[in-house]
Amino acid sequence: MNPNPYPLFVGNLDFAPFPAMPTFPEGQQPRTFHSFWTYPLLHGNHPPDHIRKRLKSTLLFTGIGVVALKKLGVRIVLHADALGAEIFSCLPYDEIHTTLAGFDFSRTSWVSGKMLAFPHEPLGSCHLDLDVWLKSPVVRDIIFNSTADVVAQSPEGMPGEYDKLRYRMFDMVGDTSFIDMKKADNPRAYNCGVVRINRQAAKDAYLRMYWRLVEEVQKTNQRAFENNYHIPNLIGEQWLLYQMCNEHNFSVDTFCKGIGCPIPGEIGYAHLLLGQKYEIDAKLTAILRNLSPETLEKIERKFP
Secondary structure, three states: OOOOOOOOOEOOOOOOOOOOOOOOOOOOOOEEEEEEOOHHHHOOOOOHHHHHHHHHHHHHHHHHHHHHHHHOOOEEEEEEOHHHHHHHHHOOOOEEEOOOOOOOOOOOOOOHHHHHHHHHOOOOOEEEOOOEEEOOHHHHHHHHOOOOOEEEEEEOOOHHHHHHHHHHHHHHOOOOOOOOOOOOOOOOOEEEEEEEEOOHHHHHHHHHHHHHHHHHHHHHOHHHHHHOOHHHHHHHHHHHHHHHHHHHOOOEEEOOOOOOOOHHHHHOEEEOOOHHHHHOHHHHHHHHHHHOHHHHHHHHHHOO
């Protein structure tokens, strides 16, 4: 086996030929959704050239993911604000909704876009991060055949980091009554590159805990909130998902073990982590040219 040249990625960037396009009975087509909220990117003190480069790279890796989903017969929906919808209109989504328009409460809480989108999707619809690729029917069926209350990518692999962030959160939040503190002494978390929620009570509890955390952290003062952006993002999304499932005894399925594990590549799954994904445009361009030259042409027309 060749060593992974992108060690911070889960899985690999290789694509095997796709099988024939599947047909699903009416009403049974797997449904996924993306979320893209431009406010944190545009108001994060980034220079225009940085924003433009980030958007071009994002369109490339997101375009690969969208095309792959379509080849697997999976429905893919985008929830964005008006600007995000216009930028991503060059990708072959089945639906684009401006669900996130009009929200401007934080420059750093990018996860909030996902949380704003969740109520607009039916139970069983699966949120995929923009940098996640489903590349084979195997991983598609693992995710969508699960009857667990919650499906997530994997246990998170940084318990020490989550431990520090957890205690920083407790220092900042005055009212922790929304968390069962008897069960909160736990640094475990789920990586949320994939989140599929199949039970309404789990969905309601997750969103309720997340927005309560955002409310409590913002009460300290806005500067504290902005300077501790990992709290609403890593803690609010990933640690709270574990905490919520543990507190309410919701069942959870995960399907890979994290960075460096061979299983994701074997089942056709990839998650492009951290900033490395913004430095491989040539590789992404080559992949997309092979998968869908018309999609690549539309991206290059928008970002020459």
